[in-house]
Amino acid sequence: MFNIGNWIETNTFHHRQFWDLLRLIREKEKQGLTISLCIPALNEEKTIGKEVVLFKSELQDRYPLLDEIAVIDSGSTDRTREVAADFGADVYLSADILPEMGFKRGKGENLWKAIYQLKGDIIVYVDADIKNIHPRFAYGLVAPLIYRPEIKYVKAFYDRPLALSREIRPSGGGRVTEILVRPLFSLFFPELTAIIQPLSGEYAVRREILERIPFPVGYGVETSHLIDVYQEWGLEAFAQTDLDQRVHRHQPTRDLGKMAFGILRTFLKRLRERGIVGDLPELTANLRQFQVQGDHYEQVIHEIYEEERPPMIEIPAYREKFGIH
């Protein structure tokens, strides 16, 4: 069961390995692949312009790696959509995609609807709030899929793995990863601990996988993907690429509490559905936090639902659009 060491050696990359974009494009064209970039967004006018400019200029105009660049917006109230369109992205309002399925607010919803809206054989998702955006955030993730047909899902990470370090030092993700997700994986899916940043928002996935997995609309989407893909296709289906630094907004601890709650609900749901644990009580959607006002403590209740969208392949409109019978 444990083949982590071997997997890290063979399926962990650094973006520098893929510097030769002409070679990458030749290989992509040889295989007849199409690639879509999806940027899920909500009020990101400060960073979206730069992202679109860089990807369009470098990976469409200069090196034609990306066949489309799309921003899927959850309903921004700032100029996100206008700025993205002005710099040449295809901009969609999430609510306008598959309107018969309704609209749910959350990043996972945008990622799910992108499967219907975008045409690529590979979809690469990149968050909209990255300050130091660079073309490597896209080519570093799609390259393993192009060069290695057996790889289906490539995650980003932003630190050197132990296997490649000269010195031994902790290598890992953010606070929620190290405090919640990695301990849970260690307990229930030990092989998944090899994925250095399971919650990173950047990943490239083949359509044949994306259309077959459910999508929690909120915080749990990355965790659920890892579990679902792992259980169906095994650790061998994954790869990960070191993209060096990622500079983005730092979230307050209380917000991370909400994220952890959502992830935990998604995780426990999967444990129960797969019979890994039994007899779990009905899981509440209420996260309780406390704040001090004057000399007394006040309870704050956040309702966090982790609704899930079904695998896209089950949606008739999708089957029709992509000719699946």
Next chain:
Amino acid sequence: MEKTANDAMTSLAMEKILDQVRKLPQALEPYREMLLANVVMIGEIPGPTFGEEDRVNFLVQRFTECGLQNCSTDEAGNGLAILPGTSGEKCLLVSAHSDTPFPATIDHTYTVSGGKIRGPGVADDILGLAVLATLPTILEGLGLRFSYDIVLMGATRSLDMGNQSGLRFFLANTDLPLKAGIAVEGASLGRLHFRSMASLGGTISCHVDRKVSQRSAIDVLNQIITRLREIDMPRESNTALILGSISGGASYKVPARNARLKFQLRSDSDEIVREVTGRINRILDEMALQAGVSAHLEVIARTRSGGISSSHPLVVQTRRIMAVLGIEPRYSIYSSIMSGYVEHELPALGVGITNADNVNYEDEFVEIEPIMTGVAQLIGILLAIDGGCCV
């Protein structure tokens, strides 16, 4: 008679070029994203003076991707490439400086929003470098061929202690048949520099020996500044003494042992700079007569006066190009960026690409909208030189 015929031909050629230039800003719009992407990618690589290597390597990589010839760095670290012309007999140098006054340790992240690009060095001179990186693609896309070889250069060691030594090194050592030069600066659109002032940039350092005196070096420096202010600067030669920055001392509790003043002296006249420098040295010598006090001048950068005249065809035709593009000319004709060219007696001018603010501060920004007008201006000058209208 022959001269009149030549003048008429030049005038006709220039009219055609001006017609072409009018249409350029619109034709350049498809290249806007590529230029902006180059701004971001070049600007996010730190490049302090004497530490420009990574930035220059990226620029040279861009030149290589464009299929230019002789893509290389020279002994001074300048990044160079040649866009070959059809004649192979004449060369034109287009340069932008690759160093910025920011240490590598600060956040070099750029933002693109609200019609602006914001980031350290974006105006001075990342946008200039990005124009160089994008120019070959633009010229190819527009189907513009030149008889001149165009040498593109990201010059190193330009600012402060660098003293334009990258450009100077190249001009002193190249065998290329250079006929003219254009220094591209990110800001400001409308600048048209074609002369260099005589200047001396220096640091005055004061030191107080604690075994002899308890005076504060800041007091000494203050005394020196008072004396410097008493020097009579001849107004007719545009002479000025700029006090740029001061530093000194270690704590509020003890008298400062050291203090430094950075300044620049500039003038139309080399002679006046020499004369005033002599007076500064005499003031420092007098200060050093005080017990325990030493004061001395270290020269950081020096330029000499010169350049082409305002009636030079390069200036005249550039003004016409600016006029057809609706670019409002700015007042000053002097800039230190011209000094390297002046020393090597190469006809040259400096132009800006867009409007900017907070230049040399971390929140420096440039406006996106005018950029393509600035690039059109540059291409217009290239066409005018190549068409024999300027040199």
